[in-house]
Amino acid sequence: ISLGLFVFFIHSISKAIQVDNVLNGLFRQTKKEIQDIINMQNENPVDNFPEFSNWHSINSTTEGYYKGVHTNKLCALLADENIELFITVKQGYFTVKGYPFLKCNKDISENEALIEKILDCFIFYIEEYISDHYRYGLTQISEIAVKAMSPGINDPGTAVKSIDMLSILLIERLKINAINYSCYEKDEQPLLYFHETSFDELLHDNFTPLRNYAKADAYVMTNVIEAFKNILFIANENVDARNSVFNYLNAIVDDINQHIVNEYDRQEISNMLYAIVRISESQGKQLVARFERHPPISA
Known part of the structure; x- marks a missing residue:
């Protein structure tokens, strides 16, 4: 039994690290993340967005890569305080102390306790998980294409497959609104808005390394x-x-x-x-x- 389990383990690991299986897994998970956003926006459409340029800025109190937000915790806080927020930077953006990465529809600059509670809801770390944002999946597929073109690997077939996957995912991305949102209650305006990575940024971020290398x-x-x-x-x-x-x-x-x-x-x-x-x-x-x-x- 032990020998059988050991053979099964070796077979599973060797299969899991094959580049085709890695690519297929990234593709499925990234497409699912995109589709989840599409479904959410279709179920909760928003026709009119606020004029964010008139909102009040909230500065970062830490430095690091902005990776996400504890949505449920933040939504409950926004609902209790009857305020709305707009996250002005895309996920993965490096912020420094004092950078205005949030905007609020009300001036809460004097309420330091509330600002601290809001900022505590945001996550800063180095790792990139597709479950945080579909953009990380696109980036990982692009990186596989670039590595496949390196002289040591020299696998243009994998690069081409990665390119085809990127094209399919970018086509799906076109169905997402330029502004994303959350904390949505039926027949009410959202309380939290996100800067969605633009289509132009996605083209640049995912094809530029490959274009320069190949x-x-x-x-x-x-x-x-x-x-x-x-x-x-x-x-x-x-x-x-x-x-x-x-x-x-x-x-x-x-x-x-x-x-x-x-x-x-x-x-x-x-x-x-x-x-x-x-x-x-x-x-x-x-x-x-x-x-x-x-x-x-x-x-």
């Missing part, structure tokens, strides 16, 4: 463009998201023009760019012109 790899860069093409199928009607995608595609094309000179590889990339033209003609043609107007530097 910009000379035609196979990976072609698949990055294909991933953006798939995102555009959904984002094309969303003006802000579409502009974010094309802004980033411009950066991708600039890197390609500097680092990919093989005519065959460039033709494959050109074909992918023309596929984007069929989705968004005007901006797609500008992108193709940018690619064709600047010949590779080494040519």
Whole structure:
């Protein structure tokens, strides 16, 4: 029995650390976190958000990475005091003492005891857990793609699979409102609002490391463009998201023009760019012109 359990343990561990299983687990958990937010916002829609710029700032009394909040504890406190809060920074942001990372709809600057209770509800630590925010799952998938492209591993297949997963998750992210909220009671305004990481920030944070590391790899860069093409199928009607995608595609094309000179590889990339033209003609043609107007530097 002991030998059997030992063999089962070794088999389970060896299977759990396989990169495909790790990626699939990250993908499922991250997608679930995104879907939970979508479901919450669909069940409790908010049409009008307050003008947060007019609210009163509350400064941080500690330094560290803001990772989350004890929502239930904070919601009960907000309800008792009849106040609303807006968290102005995204999760993972490094704050220093005195940084105004909260805003309140009432001026409570003289109530130091209340401010201390509010700040005690916030969590600062180093580790990143997907259950805290879906952005951490996206980051971990992106990091796997970058590590897969390292010379010691040299696994572009894993990088491409990670890129495809990122594109699916970013498409799901488009369904989330720019402002997230909590402490919601039916037919009442939320008491707690969050700065949701913007679509533009997600593109930058998750594709920039990969773009910089794999910009000379035609196979990976072609698949990055294909991933953006798939995102555009959904984002094309969303003006802000579409502009974010094309802004980033411009950066991708600039890197390609500097680092990919093989005519065959460039033709494959050109074909992918023309596929984007069929989705968004005007901006797609500008992108193709940018690619064709600047010949590779080494040519």
